[in-house]
Amino acid sequence: MNTSGGLAEVRRIGRRVDALVRRARRSHQLAFAALLLTTLVGSAFGLAWPSQVPASLLVIPLLLGGLLLRFRQLVALTLITLAAGSYVIMSRPPELPRTGFVLVLGIVGWIVITSAKVRSRLGVPGTRGESMLMELRDTLTAQGELPDLPPGWWADSAIRSAGGATFSGDFVVSTTRDDLLEVALVDVSGKGIDAGTRALLLSGAFGALLGVVPVEEFLPSANQYMRRQEWDDDFATVVHVAVDLKTGDFGVRTAGHPPAIQFDAWSGRWQTRDTDGPLLGLMETPEFEVNRGQLKPGDALFLYSDGMVETPRRDIGRGTDRLAGHAERLVAQGFQGGADELVDAAGGPGDDSAIVIIHRKPHG
Structure with missing residues (x-):
């Protein structure tokens, strides 16, 4: 036969x-x-x-x-x-x-x-309506893919929606121009499907702004866009980083978002990159501070949403320490595949969880 x-x-x-x-x-x-x-x-x-x-x-x-x-x-x-x-x-x-x-x-x-x-x-x-939702979900997923980086650099991201839904209130937009990498991790108010539609709208707008406006103007421009939507009680938090892929110099800016954390390969220590900035969509002309640093060979920078570090029984500070503890186990493997592992290990089951890892590979 x-x-x-x-x-x-x-x-x-x-x-x-x-x-x-x-x-x-x-x-x-x-x-x-x-x-x-x-x-x-x-x-x-x-x-x-x-x-x-x-x-x-x-x-x-x-x-x-x-x-x-x-x-x-x-x-x-x-x-x-x-x-x-x-x-x-x-x-x-x-x-x-x-x-x-x-x-x-x-x-x-x-x-x-x-x-x-x-x-x-x-x-x-x-079923065309369901097909449209699937296409929108795929669009949101595609927009969150990180760009290819030059040799010596590696980046990864992972997003998990609350309740196992395919739509998430967390999303990532990124771009490279010349030797500059820009990544923004956004957390829209709400979770799961309720926040998914707003996340889709904002991902297109923020993705269009990223790499077009100057680095220091990204968060103010994103805030102006949200103000024009006239959403009553909805807002968004953002952590935005710009990395010079030649020197490793970077600047982190946040808008009501948990701070980035940096792994220093030379000392083996973890450093919180705190900045100050209000939630997007609440103020007319907010100011966003910048925290500057440098990624040396072997260093890594972590951007994450509050679903990774905050629960009703745990504040952000303790959650950040817990996340760093989980990430410490990935140092030996060069953080390869670490985004998915960290979302599984540290992500809260009742909230959307997202993380981005930017790693400068050690020489040799």
């Missing part, structure tokens, strides 16, 4: 089915006509061969309609299916159950219409 040939045939069928589904999503009239025809043919078969064709067959086009049709088309299909199903059932012998099937078919139709009505508020039919 040719197993590879059978698998290839299955793949071809799968591709054809996927293509038909995509075409049906684009052509709602064609999908409506096909499902209506399926309903009528299924009803005719049910009348002709009542013992061989189950009346429950009519549920299938109804469920497919909930995935492919616009709201009005779905309502029309549901009413036609309910009428056809009732006629088929009533035409069968009286000893067969009737009322139960009609009731079940009506409940299924109500569930499908209710779900479609919620999606129709987005102006997109069927």
Whole structure:
């Protein structure tokens, strides 16, 4: 038996089915006509061969309609299916159950219409709304990817949303220009899906500002953008770092965000890079201080969100020490893969957690 040939045939069928589904999503009239025809043919078969064709067959086009049709088309299909199903059932012998099937078919139709009505508020039919959310999630993830760095440098990031959601209120934007690396880790108020939509909006805006405005103007410009949104109680915290990839000199600025921490490879000590700056979106013309330092060969700089260090039972200071303790174990491996390990080890389960590691590799 040719197993590879059978698998290839299955793949071809799968591709054809996927293509038909995509075409049906684009052509709602064609999908409506096909499902209506399926309903009528299924009803005719049910009348002709009542013992061989189950009346429950009519549920299938109804469920497919909930995935492919616009709201009005779905309502029309549901009413036609309910009428056809009732006629088929009533035409069968009286000893067969009737009322139960009609009731079940009506409940299924109500569930499908209710779900479609919620999606129709987005102006997109069927599962296109879910597909849009997936595309937005992928966009947010792609924007958080760190750029490729020259030899001698390495960077990594990891983000985990509260409750296992795919959307997070934490996000990362970064860019390189000439020999300057800029990274901003942003924490939007709220968590999970509630903060995900605002995070998506801000990630596009902050990503556009980063590398375009001067380093010292990034946080003021981001604050002005948030002020224009006129969000009542929403705000964002940011830690922004600019690193000269030739000399290792860097400057850290924060807006209501936990400070960065630096690992000094020469002394083996950890240093907190404290700066002062208000939350974004609350003040008209805030000032943001800068904390300057240098990454020598072997050093590393850590940016993280409050979900990594703060819990209801633990303040930021103790949480920062705990994070440094976990990161200490990664020194021997050069912090490779450390972002994911630290999020798993130190991230709080009830809050979004994010971390960025910038490491200057030791000579040789």
